[in-house]
Amino acid sequence: MTTITTHYINGEFIESHGRELMDIIKPTNGQVIARVTLGDEEDTRRAIAAAKRAFSSFGRTTKDERLRYLRQLHKAVSEHIDDLTAVMIEEYGGVARFARLIVESGVSAFAAAEKALQELPLRENWGKTTVTLEPVGVAGLITAWNANALFICLKLASAIAAGCTVVLKPSEMSSLQTRAMVEALHEAGLPKGVFNVVTGLGTVVGAEMVRNPDVAKISFTGSVAVGEQIMRDGAATMKRVTLELGGKSPTIVLDDAVLDKAIPAALILAFLNSGQACAAGTRLLVPKNRLAEVKRAIRDEMRNYTVGDPADPNIMVGPMVSQKQYERVESYIRKGVEEGAEVLVGGEGRPKGLEAGFFVKPTVFVDVKNNMTIAQEEIFGPVLSVITYDSEDEAIRIANDSKYGLHSAVMGTDLQRARRVASHLRAGRVVINNMSDDPQAPWGGFKYSGVGREYGRYGIEAFLEPKAILE
């Protein structure tokens, strides 16, 4: 069995000061596959001190030097796509086809940050005024478990581009994935102390980072509850915060949509990463007069949503990450039934033959009202709510009737109309007709979906402070 007893501080793997142990459980069968030693406040303070020392020189690096480091990071991680994918499948249960995409988008985050930094003026002059964009200082990066490789690379790339040094606290449930990633990043040869990693609990390591006056900024991906706490506790040391939180994203199928295209695309959005995705399109808004057709199209397409061993490239939905997450998803499916929604596909209980792991049945509810719990709360599992509307205005109103505003989608044939609907949606990102991506476009949420943006120049600016020098 693998054991991990070290953290990555000042360019070296050093023994943990914290002594608490945690088991890593394989989600396909519930077996213990590794044991990690969790860091404590002392480990965290050592990492912050290393980052602070490194900042005195790294904070003054030129754009060219940072571009070079980004290229080195890109090269180092590119060489490990296969092993990073394999460990995401093993530890997290990510389905093979999606796990690889996640890892690849993590790797390409370094190249995207390089391009964004090249195009971002770090100094501007007019008259006797000079404005420079300065790195904010030591950045604390705190991440969730559902796309570990991507979160680490994305946050690190923006921080390095800005000239910040970092302390990363990944989810303790991603310890094996983090170790593989840190070993790859180590090969990039960053100066000592620029990048430090402490694995441990959020309430111990994360809380120390939020409290510590030597950390200037927290970039967080996770739940709303923890995001709120970080904002509150960080206020005492005036932390800058970027918060990437949850979602309950709508997909609007307009009445001129071709269902043979729109429904498969909508289901991909809904069941992304086995439904454990912040951007998952978990509310499907369809015209009332097309409901019967929509139901038929969903039933047909759902036959492709096979559940099982995530290492099998034909599998579409893997296990939930943990027993706790399994129970959470099951409780929402129960709640949907209790509140009067109709189960079109799936339902409660483990799929046949998969009783040992944390597998749930991909579930589609119809007859859902937008005020039901399953339409308002983030489930973070493969559960889709189909909601009907009578008019375009009503579709927009329902889509925006959510505490969240992270992502949304519009499907339709008349592009002008789809664009008009998109312009009314209160979300950080709207995709039209498919799940397109652009690594230079901002990512982040309106309302409870967060504060601030990642990706491209928006992501780099989140680690910068403007400074004016006037003569």
Ligand code: NAD
């Ligand atoms: P979580 O909030 O429980 O944990 C996220 C991280 O915060 C973990 O590393 C955890 O250890 C740490 N943490 C916990 N308590 C803390 C504290 N008091 N102080 C500091 N850090 C603390 O979230 P999760 O269960 O790991 O992830 C699922 C959530 O993440 C979902 O709500 C999902 O929508 C969200 N998410 C958002 C995005 C996005 O880009 N917007 C992406 C992925 C996931």
